[in-house]
Amino acid sequence: MTDYKNLKLIATSSPHIRGSETTQGIMKDVIIAMLPALAYACFNFGLRALTLTLVSVAGCVFFEWLYRKLMKKPQSIQDLSSVVTGMLLAFVSPVQIPYWMILIGDAFAIIIVKQLFGGIGKNFVNPALAGRAVLLASYAGSMTSWVDPAAGKAALFGSNVDVVTAATPLSYMKGTDPAALAESFGNLTSTYGVKEMFLGQIGGSLGEVSALMLIIGGVYLIWRKVINWQTPVAYIGTVAVLTFLFPKAGSSLDWMLYSIFGGGLMLGAFFMATDYATSPVTKKGQLIFGVGCGLFTVLIRYFGSYNEGVCYSIMVMNLFVPFIDKYTKPVRFGVVKKEGAAK
């Protein structure tokens, strides 16, 4: 690397105006934005939420360091992007999975998905989501058994209760038989009110349960101009509209609220779908990207074999990003579009 600070004359191509933003600063903001959700996870599931997140972060940083060291490339761990990946992977995992399991996910996310394609900014799908997809396909049992939040709190306050597994709200909302689905959705609404759903006193992955905390983090990111509002609003809006128009049980409003507060939608919309490397550059493109994510999420939840579709919907849309970028390319200043010319 050139030592720019000690150079007398800087001869570079344009642009010459440099912003004060750095990758490290942006990643710091993302980490800050995730802290409320992490704090809530500790409250909800006990201290294991914190230790699992720390192990995952340590794993991601270590694998990044190791790969760069072995390949004799400049170290990149100081940009903190691997810390974000580690936190996100822990956030989308159930709290009780063994530490070695999340380390396998870390290794896959960092080495295969990120570094083999050239490191930060070069990966074409979100590393944390790819790590989760690998873990889900490999250890379906551990990755889909959820801890009852009540049991987690008991562990936090010292009592020795064995882990109690609980179903996630989305599993109550899955089914093809209308009568059975209406009954299980009725059970869900009587077990958890909309308030519990919004605050996050429900079963689910570590960091996805509390819609409130994730919205706080997301609003912070939008306020700090780290992310644009287009992707999350388009994503959540699409899911809201589709579930409101086509409820499978209960009233439209209930079905919509439980759909957007249950599962990983908030986490995915604010923290995953907005990843710079794997989302479109233009605002118009980000709207298209968000709508696509929402559409695939609802399709997978309604017709797929999994309860949750956020992870795969974002990964599928990640693959469309080059096309979206190509077709939403803004017209350069001074270029006049010809009449009838092909776009």
Place this chain on the structure above:
Amino acid sequence: MNFGKQLKEGLITQNPVLVQVLGMCSTMAITTSIMNGLGMGVSVLIILTASNVVISAIRKIVPDKIRIAMFIVVIAGFVTCVDLLLQAFVPAIAESLGVFIPLIVVNCIILGRAESFSYKNGVGASFVDGICQGLGYTAVLLVMCFIRELLGAGTLAGFRIIPEQFPVGILTLPVGGFLVLGCLIAAMQWALSKSKEGK
């Protein structure tokens, strides 16, 4: 013809799977256990060598316009022999390889070598080429089988190495085949470019 040079081409610089990227279908499908890989690799090795020799021998009398059809007939003959032999002597492997043995008929490696090598070269050279390319294919299959069986299922040739709860099951799924093959191709290209730089 230089045997060492052909061997190096078959195993490394012109490796049928990692460099020419041929025969993908069988490579993805059967590399879930060492025994499958060995059975498939040896079958292809035998068929490739035999068809190379025969095609090279008849190359002067085959009209140019129907040569592909002739290649297929020759290859299909040998595939049928190997298929029946496998069923007779190692029924377990024949069963687990299933349709992929008959599918060797349309394996691009064999057709590719017939078209690009044995149709233009003598019997001896074609024989050596068949063995070298077959070895290259078998070697890649065995490496892939080793990785996928050990890490994906935790066993080697059926013996348990890694306790049951640990293996990364995704590697035994089709997507794992693509992942392992992609990584191997990347490693191969990296090694080839390194050695080119070294010269």
